[in-house]
Amino acid sequence: MAQTGTIFRALVASPSDCIHERKIIPEVIATWNAVHSLSAAAIIEPVLWEMHSRPGMGSRPQEVINRQLVTNCDLVIGAFWTRLGTPTGVSESGTAEEIEHFREAGKPVLLYFSSAPVVPESLDAEQYKALTEYKKRLGQEGLYFKYETLSEFRELLQRHLAGEMIELLKQIPTTNLPTEMASSSATEQQQALTNFCADFEAFLRRLTAEWEAERDSDPHSTDDGKYIMSRAADEVLHFKSMITEDGTGVSQSLGEILKRLRTHQRHQTYIDGGVSFKTFWDEGDQLISAIREQVSKLRELSKNA
Template identity: 50%
Template sequence: MPQKGTIYRILIASPSDCVKERSAIPETIYSWNSVHSFHTGIMLEPVMWETHVIPELGNRPQEIINNQIVDSCDFLIGAFWTRMGTATEEHVSGTAEEIDRLRNQGKKIFLYFSSAPVVPESIDPDQYKALVEYKKSLRGQGITFEYSNIGEFREMLQRHLSSLMASITKENGIAEPEKEGKIENSQIEMFKSQIETFLRKLDARWVSEKDSGPHNIEDAQYIISSSLDDLINYRSQIVSDPENKLLPIFSEATKIMKELGRHQLYMDGGKSFQEFWEKGDAAIELLKKLPLALSN
């Protein structure tokens, strides 16, 4: 049945080095939608220049972006790592201009700074200096957060976004159907569907790589590491597990997947190579218990 609702547009702002963040932010937003949009009547729309801006001439590029997408957004989520971004005529970067523009309009701004390790040779000294100076300029003007890896960023953003939307729904008189941390059946089904989709993709990628006759484990380790970020994101959405059915599965699978990420091959007649694939199979089989646990 069609349902009327309210759309909040969230601008995703970051320099070009925050590739993982620009993927994690909309995923987190969509995750909130899948769990909360039906009963709140609220839908969050992630807005990015690469998906929402159309060709236009007649003004400076950033001003065109401002007019097309920035001014119509309700919130901004910004992330920085080692770069400040390309300077505009009026600001140290386009990202900074977007932040200031929405701040001046009194809109919510979430800013995050990554402390993740980086290869020193890949850093642009001028860009990094500009970023440090910009970060210093924000002192005393509000609260920003730092994260050390993309998994921590996902968890942090999930909490902050949930807190913001809980405040908004309360202000609008929208009653949350959740009580004492328990999720309604419809929400559990949404979460279960997300997990099943995640597992199908992981299983397909893993089996495809395993059946390709690989001579090393590098590509498989990438599959595991990228899936681990998603797994941590799903784990962060569990606010209550009274029967202790879900968290042990997440914990054990996470442990195995982290071990796989550190796994090394030795000249042992293929023993360590075979062990890697067996542990990977075990982790995936363990994760396949999640949908069943959610059904009971």
């Protein structure tokens, strides 16, 4: 059934060395959309210059990007590691100019700096110096977050994006919301619960299929398995954040599962005849079983609502 909603556009801003962050940001946004789009009647569109920009003449390159993309976005998510970027003639870099545009417009800025280790020989001293000075100046003018690992970055962004969207959704006039979203009758609450259950079951099906396919492919390492469970942790966190009233204990159970998923991410394998390797996959199977148990609770709750 068609549904009227609101589109928020999030600009992904970073220098060229943040390759992994530029992949993670759209993934976190997609997870938010999967969990919240129906109940919030809103979606977030990630905007990346390499996908959304088009040829343009008559202005400097960054000005073309500003005109085509930046001015039409509602928030910016910026990430830095070792580089600040190329000067634009107006600002220290294109990324810095984009961020300043949002600051001047009073739009949300989610800003992150990586402190992950770097190979000294690959470091551009001038770029790193410029980045250090830029970060120091920003620290006097606002708030940014630091992270050491990509999983920490993902977790921070999940939490911050969810909080920012709560504030942005408050700004939508009630009259612009669909009629079914403007009221909270028992029928609508039942439908929301049904949708929640359906989304959770769809998540479980995807997770099970991905996990079993990797587990049964004779993998040589646990890297892809850890990635699958990292994404699962993202979704569990989102589902848990949606539960405001819980008489079934599902929220608490999801919290425990989330802790186990984080521990699973830190699992180490050793040269022990494959024992620790097998333990990793067995623990993953147990985690999926624990998630499946929550589906049964939610089905029962939906029946009795």
